[in-house]
Amino acid sequence: MKIPQAAEFEQIKVQVKKKIISDYGKNLFSSEAPAASYTTAVKRMEETKEAVTLLAAGLAVPFMGIQHAQSDTEKIEKGFILMPHELVSYGDFLRSMPRIKTFFEKHHALAPILTGYSDSLADFTLITEKISQSIRHQRIDPEANRHLRKIVRQIDQIEADLKKVFLKFLSQGKYLQDNRMIKKNDRYTLPVRVEWQHQFKGSIIERSNKGGTVFIEPETVARLNDRLILAEAEKTAIEYQILAELTGLIAEELPLIHQGLDCLAVLDVIFAKGKFCRDINGLPLTLNQKEELILDQVKHPLLGDEAVPLDLSLGIHTRCMVITGPNAGGKTVVLKTVALVCAMAHHGLFPNHHGQSSVPFFKSLSMDIGDQQSLANALSTFSGHMANIAGILAENQRNSIVLLDEIGSGTEPNEGAALAIAIMDAIYRSGALLIATTHYGEIKQFAVDHPDFQTAAMAFDPQTLAPKYRLLVNQVGESNAFWIAEKMQIPKPIVAKAITYLSSKAYPLQKNVFAPLPEHTHLSEHPQLLTKGDQVLAGDRGQKGIFYQYADNGQAKVWIDEEMAMVAVKRIRLLIKQTELYPAGYDLDQLFIDHRTYKFNKDLSRGSKKAYKQLKKQGKQKS
Template sequence: MDKHALNVLEFNKIKDQLKEHITSKLTMKFIDTLEPKTEIDYIQDRQEEVSQAKKIIIREERIPLGGIYDIRSSLSKVEKDIVIYGDELLNILNTLVTGHRLKKYFSNLLDEDNEYYRIIKISQGISYFKELERSIKKAIDNRGEVKDGASSKLRDIRRNIRNISDGIKDKLNSIINSSRYQKYMQESVITIRDDRYVVPIKSEYQHQFPGIVHDQSSSGQTLFIEPMAVVKLNNKLRQLVAQEEEEVYRILKDLSMQVKESLYDIKNTVQVLAILDFIFAKAKYSIEINASEPLLNQDGYINLIKARHPLLTGDVVPTNIYIGDKFNTLVITGPNTGGKTVTLKTVGLLTLMAQSGLHIPALSGSKVGVYQKIYSDIGDEQSIEQSLSTFSSHMNQIIKIIEEVNEESLVLLDELGAGTDPAEGAALAMSLLDYLYEKGAKTIATTHYSELKTYAYTNEGIENSSVEFDVETLQPTYNLQMGLPGSSNAFQIASKLGLRKEIIDRASDLLARDDVEFDKVIKEIEQERKEYNSKKVEAESINQNVKKLKEDYEAKLKDFEERKEKELKEAYREANKIIKRAQEKADQIIEGLKEKKKASDREIEEARSGLRQERKGIKNEESKLKEDARANREVPDLKVGDKVKIISYNKKGEVIDLFPDKKEAVVQAGIMKINIDLRDLEKIKGKDKGDKNYPKVNISHIKANKTKNISPKINLIGLRAVEAKSKLEKYLDDVLLSNLNQIEIIHGKGTGVLRELVHALLDNYPSVSEYRLGRPKEGGIGVTFVNFK
């Protein structure tokens, strides 16, 4: 990418703002090397990463990104067999623990929709280092010091050090508090010199106090003497301290070698952590500037909707601007300080941001072309050092552009042709625009020359635009008007400011008639446009009201249908309860009869069969009512790949095949494929998340595990209703995956609450073919046996 364009468009300032959102110095290198790319697939991947990270920030719990340290120098030392210190090991530990937490955090976000698949896939590159983490935690404390418990030898050495130190202090305390030595003492304190315990003695008593002099005060009045009584103890202490240092070094060396053994995986993990921090920094920045993911294309088409320059603060007027579809050259005219240059910079900077994988401060749906080169000639670039005029400086940059430009280039030219004779400047500007158009480049140029307004009108592929100016307030509005050149406001401004009318009239007479007429036409067009926009706003308001009324009607109609179905289901649920209670009562009677030997097995089975037939009749009536409700529904407009809800099963799925003539669809719901009536489907609004890069779920593996681990029996006795329902629902889903044909649900006799809950769940579970209460020898009414389709 052209370095001059990056500098002029202030891309580095965007990078500086981005740095404010990182949590680790590791990430700094990614921002420092960030620059626009030209491969659309690569850019699209980076954009999607930011979008997914942004959703995680907004929707999920706080991301545990804190605690990522820049441990690259420590890893380099270890690679060279250099022993690292405790604080460096502590930073390595904290970084690895953060990686551990992040991997767990992102794994918990994995669900059937896989909205965050790119982030999750990246996080899978984080390795676990449980043994290394355990070793460092055992040996290093939170201050980066080696713990006493790092080894039994170190524990013993330090215990001896403490004991001897206490002994020395006791001995010295007895000396400084002794009446015999009191007059020798400068102060009654114990201090350390040359790592040995000493006491401060007045210099005149040196020869009366037996010991070794280690230091003296600056005044010479005080000598720091090690009493002979503690010399041996101090020697022993020095030996122990040396042993301690040797053992600490051995422990640090051992830990450093453990780090080296995992060096490759640690480096990879650190790289992944930095990448994640970088992605989430971009996502935070997107939220901060209220940005969105742009739609990228390779056709050089730009359509920015409500775009804002990210470096401007305060009440920024958004810009709507487009180029590259019906025209490749856009000429912007308007007054000074009217926002022409800002518009130019906004287009350039947002394009650089988009190609760098950053979201842009514009409304969702904005489109940005991917360019191989972006060139700019913006601002007053007069060079004092080179004694170049403004015109010469601009020409040098334009000559460079002309030599390199092609059809994959975006060219931004500010005040084209300025700094020289107006007639020659205008002619040169038109010639340059012609050349750039012939090369196929997309060009946006700002100008004051009225000749370029006519030029844009009369040449195909070139469009006019202008920044609006309010003559009443004498202030620019900063609104960009596409398709309309800026009108001359000099006479109106002069009149508003109080210039004599005769002077203005004389100036009008001197102005060429064509210029006057042209300016008049522009004003008429501008007025018509304002009226059109006013009517358009009014029409849109009416349209919104109509749309809202329609949505309200459809919502109420849907609510009515749902309530109708709900009431039908409720009625038949009550009927089922009655049948169940009757069946339970009959079973109790049958059991009683059997116990009294008053009824044969055949009679009992006939009674049960009658109850089952009664229950079957109720379910048939329920199915008929459901079918009637389905017949009244409209057939939704579906296509393969749409996400849908199966109304009768209350399940979500995806359309994998359609048979419009039969009014049927094949729907994948979990691991099941179901042929279903189109009227029994409801389209789920939202973007399809299907993608070849989604992590794949190994269904056969899951089935094998479930078959191996699932029990054909579940016991719900002692559970509350809510707990029992949750446990049974999960168990039924596991059974479905395991391919068991029959299961046994133990709910007990009790009050019958658990039994009713179980049967209510089974009634609404689509894979259940039938169920029955247990026979007397099987547990009676305390057990339900279930068969699956």
């Protein structure tokens, strides 16, 4: 099953990945496909259930050193030698395997499936003990090797001899930039002021960036420096040999290590799923093969505390549902909740619900949600929807679910409704389950009349008509277009006329006679007529603005600095025509509102509770 992008399941995956410890586990989960079989889906659900049980009991799997274990293993395979800090981390990773195996054996009754994974974990005690003996505090322990111990003591003695020799030089402080010996290019030197460099016999090893200091190696310490360099080179060679030996011990066991690495990555992912389910207060749900979708007070997992629980049943008495009601009422959220719950079930994740939810194992999940307009492909919103639905119809099959938002919208209403009914009938006859949302009365009536369709509506407050985002099954919702238009400040007389026209169909058809324009108006004085959206220079100061419309007395309205200003037409000069600035069909009206109003209207259109509360508050203040 392919999960549509509109379901927003990727946002769930991002949250789960944050809880995965290892890079290998993150990559594994990123590439995890929806379950290909019912058996796999059930197994994933049971694994997560066991992880949640262990977490609820306050038990933690002793994962150690697994964060970069895969990348370190790849280094070993390519022949690289691990550094001390990498060996310490890898030792923790190897040490964790028998501990994790013991952990699951101890709690076998709580997690029998997960205990089965731990059977492939081997014991690498010989390697881990060797690493512990050889490396302490992220460095190779000198006591780990007889030759290393000898050469370290030799280095200590040479450095002690160097300090003795340097003491007599350091007493001559007036010649020195700093009263200490400094190592430059692996040789100990004196930091001498440049004007006193001739006071010392020796070699200049380096000069400071500003030239004020020269670093001189006195003749009397040159031989000691030579001995020190040779000793340190020998020490480096011995340490490299120790690191190579430890890395080689790991390389010999790579086949068994790979088994353990694969096992721990899977367990890492499973426990991350369990933590996610615990964090959203998720409860296990049932997977069925009877094409029955039952949502028992399910909360949308991405909306947090704001989510309104959803009750829904499909596939038992009826196979299709048509949800009606106005925009911003929560219809789209219902579709996305259904899609997410189905997608999560395929990955062994369960939502917050009351415990009696049951999801069918679908082979296909299809959605048509949102604005499908594409300027690049010259597709209108309606064309985009039709292209998407055509693909859905081509792949539609039994044992699938189809979710269609505002079906048939974006074109002539009668044609759109007829086309929508034909599409829904085709999907129904293919055997798929269907949930669609609509405003159209014909589609509502079709759902009422069809014996295998049920209707549902989004709940609204009967007093204020504010949305409650709750689904009411077996009801038909109203679009509430007149109420919304009035709240969006369409003049009340216009709304009243619209209500009259709806019932009487007596539309005003009288021709209006308009008086001719007076001669010598600003229109005739300015043959270059301005249109809404043109960019202009306006006023004596020549401020940039956007032309809105002509007014009386030789004036015009121009949007300047997010305010509408009246400017004399003769003071306006065209800069750029709106046709050059905006694509065809662009909504120019949004240019003439401030950002706060634009955002408020946008929030209303997408169903923001906060925006509706603000709108309701404004209504109370006006009344």
